[in-house]
Amino acid sequence: MSYSLGHGRVAAGAISLRSKDANMSFVAVATDLLVTATMDLDRIGMAINAGSTAAAASTTEVAAAAADEISTAVAELFGAYARGYQIIGAQAAMFHAEFVRALDIGAGAYWATEVANASPLQSLEQQLLATINAPTQTLLGRPLIGNGADGAAGTGADGGAGGLLYGNGGAGGSGGTAHPTGGRGGNAGLFGSGGIGGSGAAGAAGGTGGNGGLLYGAGGNGGAGGNAVIPGGDGGMGGAGGAAGVNPSPLPAGTPAAAGTPGGSDLGQPGAPGGPGDYGVSTATVGQPGGEGGARGDGNYVGGVGGTGGAGGVGAVGGDGGRGGDSTTGTVAKLGVGGTGGTGGAGGAGAAGG
Known part of the structure; x- marks a missing residue:
């Protein structure tokens, strides 16, 4: 049986399908579009009602231009038209409200039907995974299939490990007051990617990325270091990238990328940021490391932050972060602080972060 798009009018958020082999048609309803249409119509009705209310005071009671009978009659005529408009507007507002209410009820009914139809499949999936994971969860405290939590x-908690057979590691939690350092990303099993490390709190280091799958999978990126607590202080160190999955037959490496352009110096202010390193160009399956981020220009008090290292090619390590700018004596002698080196580039798929 084949179908074609119908040409009849259907409700907003619905698509009509008509069978070519039988005299019947089907309607597919997108509930999210129905909900959006309901909200839009409700806002339109509120705007029209507000405009009608604002115009009522100045139009329903029009003052006569003069004290003669003609001016009085003209003013009364205009006022009568305005009062008639307000009556019709109130009736239209009631009809509009009923239409919006009916559309909202219809969207809710379709949504409830979709949830009811999807629930048995979700329950079956959960029961099947629970049965498969029960033995390894009991013996090793780790599921066979599934992603880590x-x-x-704000806790600095480590991400959960992925399933022994298949699953990605969970992301590490960001650092907080009790545990400033970001949490470590969870490790994958045989197949899967390591979880990303959690970002550090102010002045604290980011968490280490989780290791990729033993047979296949990318290591997780290290978490970002926290910002410096005081001006001129050191920011937290970024977390190390996770180890990549084993590659039993690496191919020749490609051509390395060029380093980024250094930023210019700006007397009396921190230097301009260095340009990011170019992306690594991969001529084979395994790319070379991305270029080193450009060094930021020197400031007269606090050195600039180094540029971000370029992202590595497929299977390659990301480039090194740029050199932090040097401080100069300037107007505040012997108080300059060198800038922080830039963040290393993200590793390509199947390799460690820079």
């Missing part, structure tokens, strides 16, 4: 934000 993410660490809670």
